[in-house]
Amino acid sequence: ETGVTQTPRHLVMGMTNKKSLKCEQHLGHNAMYWYKQSAKKPLELMFVYSLEERVENNSVPSRFSPECPNSSHLFLHLHTLQPEDSALYLCASSQDQATSTYGQYFGPGTRLTVT
Amino acid sequence: KQEVTQIPAALSVPEGENLVLNCSFTDSAIYNLQWFRQDPGKGLTSLLLIQSSQREQTSGRLNASLDKSSGRSTLYIAASQPGDSATYLCAVIGVVADYKLSFGAGTTVTVRA
Numbered sequence: 001e002t003g004v005t006q007t008p009r010h011l012v013m014g015m016t017n018k019k020s021l022k023c024e025q026h027l028g029h030n031a032m033y034w035y036k037q038s039a040k041k042p043l044e045l046m047f048v049y050s051l052e053e054r055v056e057n058n059s060v061p062s063r064f065s066p067e068c069p070n071s072s073h074l075f076l077h078l079h080t081l082q083p084e085d086s087a088l089y090l091c092a093s094s095q096d097q098a099t100s101t102y103g104q105y106f107g108p109g110t111r112l113t114v115t
Numbered sequence: 116k117q118e119v120t121q122i123p124a125a126l127s128v129p130e131g132e133n134l135v136l137n138c139s140f141t142d143s144a145i146y147n148l149q150w151f152r153q154d155p156g157k158g159l160t161s162l163l164l165i166q167s168s169q170r171e172q173t174s175g176r177l178n179a180s181l182d183k184s185s186g187r188s189t190l191y192i193a194a195s196q197p198g199d200s201a202t203y204l205c206a207v208i209g210v211v212a213d214y215k216l217s218f219g220a221g222t223t224v225t226v227r228a
Contacts, residue, residue, distance in 0.1 A: 040220070042119070043218040048215075050214070055214070092159075
C-alpha cells in the first residue's frame with residue numbers, strides 16, 4: 001500500500017462506546033496530524049506529532065486521546081463522545097514538522113457518526 | 116490568527132468553460148500555499164503547492180498564482196470537464212507555527228455536461 005491509509009472508513013458509535021481510529025503512512029514521513037472536518041466548516045487541526053512526540057494539542061476535549069507508537073502509525077481513541085463530534089476525521093503526514101517545502105499528504109478519512 | 120477565505124462558496128459552469136477560484140489570506144507571512152481537491156466524503160488530494168518565493172505553479176490544465184503581498188491566490192482550471200466537479204480547498208502554512216495548515220472553507224464546483 002502507498003500513501004496514507006485510514007481505518008475504519010465509516011464508524012457509527014453510541015455516546016457510551018469506546019472506539020479507535022487508525023492511520024498509517026507508508027511515505028517514510030516523520031510528522032503526522034489529526035484533523036476534524038465538520039459540515040460547512042474549514043478543517044480544524046486537532047493534534048500534531050513529530051518523531052512520535054506530541055507538539056500540538058489544539059484545545060481538543062479530553063474525550064479524544066491520540067497515540068503515536070511509531071512514526072508510521074497514529075491512533076485517535078474515542079470515548080463518551082457527543083453527537084456534535086460527528087464529522088470526517090482526516091489523518092495527514094509530512095516529511096517533517098516544518099512542512100514548508102513538501103506539504104502535507106492526507107488519508108481518505110473516517111466518517112464518524114455519534115448516535 | 117491567519118484567516119483564509121475562498122470565494123465563491125459554490126460555482127456551476129458548463130463543460131469546456133474555464134474555472135477561476137479565488138483564495139485570500141490575512142497574514143502574508145507564509146511559507147507556502149497549497150491547493151487541494153476533495154471529492155464528497157473523501158480525503159484531500161494535493162493539486163499544487165506554491166512556495167512563498169514563487170509566483171505560480173502549473174500542472175496540466177491547472178495553474179495556480181500567488182501574490183503574497185496582497186494575500187491572494189487564484190486557481191485556474193482550463194477547459195473544465197465533469198470530472199473536475201469537487202470541492203477545492205486552499206491552505207497556507209504560516210511562518211509562525213510552520214506545521215499548521217490554515218484552511219479556507221472551500222469552493223464547491225459543479226461542471227455540467
